Structures are given as structure tokens and as C-alpha cells.
Amino acid sequence: MTFSECATAYITAHRRGWSNPKHAEQWRSTLDTYAAPAFGSIDVSQVDTHQVIRALEPIWQTKTETASRLRGRIERVLAWATTRGYRAGENPARWRGHLDTLLPKPGAIKDISHHSALPYSQANEFMAALSQEDGKAPKALQFAILTACRTNEVIGATWAEIDLVSSVWTIPAQRMKAGKEHRVPLSPAAINVLAGMAPAQAGDYVFEGAKAGKPLSNMAMLNVLKRMERTDLTVHGFRSTFRDWAAEATNFPRELAEKALAHTVRSEVEAAYQRGDLLEKRRDMMVQWAAHCGRQ
Known part of the structure; x- marks a missing residue:
């Protein structure tokens, strides 16, 4: 066996x-x-x-x-x-x-890691605190957490990439780490974040920076964490929080979480199995992730 x-x-x-x-x-x-x-x-x-x-x-x-x-x-x-x-x-x-x-x-290295990734059991509490922060950067961080996407993917998001009718955000290949187009199913919670941004937008970028026509700085979300006195966390760490939640607290197949994170599949067998992007199956996972975060 x-x-x-x-x-x-x-x-x-x-x-x-x-x-x-x-x-x-x-x-x-x-x-x-x-x-x-x-x-x-x-x-x-x-x-x-x-x-x-x-x-x-x-x-x-x-x-x-x-x-x-x-x-x-x-x-x-x-x-x-x-x-x-x-x-x-x-x-x-x-x-x-x-x-x-x-x-x-294990006890000897917990202090060294400083918990850069938030334990998934604390996601609800953190998101509640984040929702009290004003400005575009906190909204961008909420969106990053709810979509499990990278900093550059989020701050570079444009309205042209987002289909509100089908609730899908399509990130072009040139903005993806793996150089491959990535479709992100948007939960109602993620759509609500976008709805809060739309009235203030005049440019192409969803999360526009201080300069017109330019996106937020790649330090903007990290600065939000500093203002919240959560220097023990990193923006990228929330992807690990999502991954741990999927592995430890759900019965979603491994490949769904890997697809959500846009990780490159190393196994040829697994790559052949995952020819599609499993969009609709991932949608249910992201809805449940939003519910876990308390942002239904």
C-alpha cells in the first residue's frame, strides 16, 4: 500500500x-x-x-x-x-x-517567526478591526485578504479587469508571477469592497494612489498594518493564513487552494489533471473564506 x-x-x-x-x-x-x-x-x-x-x-x-x-x-x-x-x-x-x-x-521557533502570518482562527477579529480603518489602503488590504492575492496584483487592479456581472476579476498574464492569466472568483464580500471604491474613482485603477492615474504604493497596505500596530504581520502572510485555513479547517481539495493562490503546479501528473482553472469550485471556497473572515 x-x-x-x-x-x-x-x-x-x-x-x-x-x-x-x-x-x-x-x-x-x-x-x-x-x-x-x-x-x-x-x-x-x-x-x-x-x-x-x-x-x-x-x-x-x-x-x-x-x-x-x-x-x-x-x-x-x-x-x-x-x-x-x-x-x-x-x-x-x-x-x-x-x-x-x-x-x-516548535516552541523555540515561534518567537523567531513573529507570526508573520495571522493564525486563521484570528481572521474574523482582524477583519473587524481593519473595517474600522479609513482610506483606500485598508480597502485594498481587505480585498487582498478576501481574494488571497499578492500585493502587486491588488494595487495594479484596474476596473477593466473586473466583470461585476459575472463577479470575476481577470488578472492579465503580464501582471502575474507565473506569467499566466489568472481568474479570481469574487465573493459578495469582495464585491462589496469594490462597491465602496467605485463612487470615488475617476481613473482606471481600482485602488488609486495619491497621484491621479497612479495606483497605491506597494507599501500602502503594509503601512496600514503599522498604523494598526500589527508589525508582527505582513501582507503576503495573509496568503499563508488562507492556505492554512483551507488545509486545516475545510475539506476543499488541495488543488483548489493552490489554484486560488496561482501557484505553479510542479507535478506533470497534477498539471495534466488541472487543465481547467476550477473557477466555479473555487468560488464556493472563496465565499466560505469570506464567511470565516466575518465579511459575508
Whole structure:
């Protein structure tokens, strides 16, 4: 059996024992997002320390809580596989006397990371505070959070790119990091942000800066965070907040969140599977994200 097959079997075996019905989907989402790309298709008997580290290291410093939870879940799946006779030997995901020699303790790096990405459990509270801020830059930050888009994508947005009838924002390829056109389904909350901007607009840019015909500075949203005394956060970090929410708190497939973030698909198999942009499926996800943020 592959690791992913074992993960499915483990979740099925324990589903009824978990008090929270969403727990099983959170397990599935976390393992699909972070473990599967590293070793999900590998025979579970061949999963070793090197492969476990491949899954953990990229997020150990920046998403410590998620990474620590992921390690525990990998360890449990591998323990299940050993008990079932699908593998033998020591568990490569165990912490004491093993991974603790390769990775810093989670508690030791939380202070170093300064929580640049807001925990998704605090998104509602933060958005409520942000809504009290006046000006175009706070509106731009709300829009960036609700769409999970990058700073330059948001401040460069023009009215010509936005179709209010179909609630779609089409970002041209030349403004995308991957050089590929990206369609963003706009939730009612995101449309409301735009509705608040429209009466004040005379130019092409949705979030026009102090100079007519020019967009906001790329520091404008960061300055909002400074005014809110949230220098522990970054604008880009809200993309990680969205990603963590999708993986930990929902049962949306991994590819939907990756599409929403306009990440380049590295696997040829996955790229072939994702020929479309999954726009309508992503729309439901963004509506639920807005609801989580308290901006329905």
C-alpha cells in the first residue's frame, strides 16, 4: 500500500471515534497538502526519514503549528501501517531521539517567526478591526485578504479587469508571477469592497494612489498594518493564513487552494489533471473564506 492509501485507511478506521465530524477532513486535507506531494505515492514500507523531512522542513519555520500537527499525523499513519504489517522497523516520523535531532523544537521557533502570518482562527477579529480603518489602503488590504492575492496584483487592479456581472476579476498574464492569466472568483464580500471604491474613482485603477492615474504604493497596505500596530504581520502572510485555513479547517481539495493562490503546479501528473482553472469550485471556497473572515 502507498502512504496515501494507508492514510485513507487510518482515517476510515478512526473516523467514528473522533468527536468533531470535521476532524477526518482536516486530517485528509493536511496530509494531502503537505505529505502527499513528498511521498504519498510511495510504498509505505519505503517511507524513510529523508522523505518525512522533505514534507516538514518547508513549513517547519513558517507554519510551525501546522507542521507539528502534520508530523504527528504522519507518525500515526506509519504506526498503523507497521501494526498492519505493511512496513517494519522504527517510525521515521517519531520526535524524541530522532527528528528532534534534525529540527528545532516548535516552541523555540515561534518567537523567531513573529507570526508573520495571522493564525486563521484570528481572521474574523482582524477583519473587524481593519473595517474600522479609513482610506483606500485598508480597502485594498481587505480585498487582498478576501481574494488571497499578492500585493502587486491588488494595487495594479484596474476596473477593466473586473466583470461585476459575472463577479470575476481577470488578472492579465503580464501582471502575474507565473506569467499566466489568472481568474479570481469574487465573493459578495469582495464585491462589496469594490462597491465602496467605485463612487470615488475617476481613473482606471481600482485602488488609486495619491497621484491621479497612479495606483497605491506597494507599501500602502503594509503601512496600514503599522498604523494598526500589527508589525508582527505582513501582507503576503495573509496568503499563508488562507492556505492554512483551507488545509486545516475545510475539506476543499488541495488543488483548489493552490489554484486560488496561482501557484505553479510542479507535478506533470497534477498539471495534466488541472487543465481547467476550477473557477466555479473555487468560488464556493472563496465565499466560505469570506464567511470565516466575518465579511459575508
